[in-house]
Amino acid sequence: MQISGRIEQYRDELITLRRSFHQHPELGFEEHHTAEVVESYLKDLGLTTRRVTKTGVVALLAGSRPGRVLMLRADMDALPINEENDVDYRSRNPGVMHACGHDAHMAMLLIAAKVLSHNKDAFAGTIKFVFQPNEEIAGALRMIEEGVLEHPTVDAVMGIHVWTPVESGKIGITAGPVMGGLDVFKMTIFGKGGHTGVPEDAVDPVIAAANLIQTVQMIQTREISNLKSTIIMFGRISGGTKSNIIPDKVDLEGSIRFLYKGGPDSIEQPTERFRRIAEQVCQTHRCTCRIEIIHENIPLINHSGLTELARQTAAEVFKDRNAVIDNVTMASEDFSEFSQRVPGVFMFLGAGNEKKGTTLPHHNPRFNIDEDVLLNGVAMHVRGALNYLSMNVV
Template structure:
């Protein structure tokens, strides 16, 4: 049976899996029900499963002949969002929702495993299926530390993300940097509390916070080249208890995103510049500050050779050449923890359809996907995997 025919026969099961995951979302490292379903499904295919990073699930499919190991990775966790979609399979867990497509990712990879298990003769090596927890808060590094890239040693990695800002029927595959690095900051400004009628007797941290929010924006427009995308965003500000009280402190939280190599050794140094300005602004206002930085994700870089593998698969899955597009986002993805260590490719599967109301952005309470694209996602996993092993055979012949 042809691959596309076999996938079409599994369409109902594919959608059913996705909807079940969607209906029962779980936060990072709490994906206990999800992990059990994944384990049971893979074991029913004859694969042995292993738990990693608490709720992560790993299974290895060995081909009929020895060769390299390709890792196919998906994420598992939901988000702390109250769903607002009026659909039969809406989240049953209050305040938790699959608002990023991880439900679809898991369903597609499970179905790809089902197809690939029946094609061992075409696999010259091994395929490692990895279901990773807590993608939203950098869960990949925990799997790396527990040895997910070893036993067997992983030689390459491939991942897919449904993307509602990309039209259904298209797929984004781009070499080089495709997603941003991410540093998350928590900043507390300390002043001296007092009466709003006697501000000269106090030190106002709210005024310092307002100045700091505005002044740090100069980093991305005046200190770093416009050709090097940088975003400094504040997502939370908290302080004060009453309208006539100057508070002792104000808390700020936000993110610094960049699509180039960051860190203290980089030319751009966005986070280091942020710290410098924050400290100096606070000093100007006679305040002090405490800054905590979490380095969550490095930029995600697609390997050119793996991109060619993915593109060769896409030309078989998508009938029109115009379906294959470039797609780059400054949003971050901890898939970068894998692709930083082994050659990898991360693809964006278009799932946006205005008529079906599936063009809401990721992390929105109305987020949903066009389920008609799921079969294309399965086909990309399957065909890209087979192309990877075929490429290896051709290189050996040369």
């Protein structure tokens, strides 16, 4: 049977797997049930599995003869969101939901492992299947520290993300930076509490916070080139207990995203600029501040050679070169840790379908996907692996 036919015969199993994962979501590093399901499935294929980073699962598939090592990766964790979808496979874990498509990623990679295990005589080399925990908070780095890119040493890595902003029937594959770096900040502005009727006797951290939120926006419009995408967003602000009380402090949280190398060694230095302006604004308002910055993700950069291979593969799978589009987003993904160390390509499988109501953004409590696109995701894994292991790409 041809590969396309073999993939098609697993359509029902693919959707069943995805819906089962969707019903039983687990947060990062708590994917115990999920890991057991993944392990059992891979062992039934005759593969030997091992745990990496508590709940991560790794399995190897050797081809007919020695060759390069390709890693295929799927993420496992869900989000702390209470699902609002009225579907029979909705989350059974209150307050936890697969609202980013990781359930689909695991299902696609498991079916790909099944198809590839039936075709191991067709390729040279080794395929390393990696099911990664805690993608939302740097689980990839933990796996790397525990040797996931070694034993055997990985030569290249591929990943797929279902993506509702892209129309079903299309796939986004772009060379260079495709997802943003991410720094998360938490800060507290300290003033002196008092009565709102006599504000001159207090030091108001609220107005300092308001000024800070607006002033830091000058970083991406006045200090960093408009050709270097930068976003500074505040997601939380909290302070005070009553309308006529000036609080002692205000807490703020937010994110800094960028499509270039960040950090103190970069020319742009968005996070360092943020800290400078925040401290000076607070000083202007006679306040002090405490700033904590977590460097969560680096930008995800696709390797040019692997990107071209993936685009050629997509033309085979989708049978239409117009289905292959460019897609860049400021959202972040810790797949970037893998692709920083070995050549990698990360693809966006379109899953947005207006008629099926699957165009809501990721991380929304009513997020859902067009399941009809999942077979193409499996095919991209399978054909991408076979093409890479048979070509001298990198």
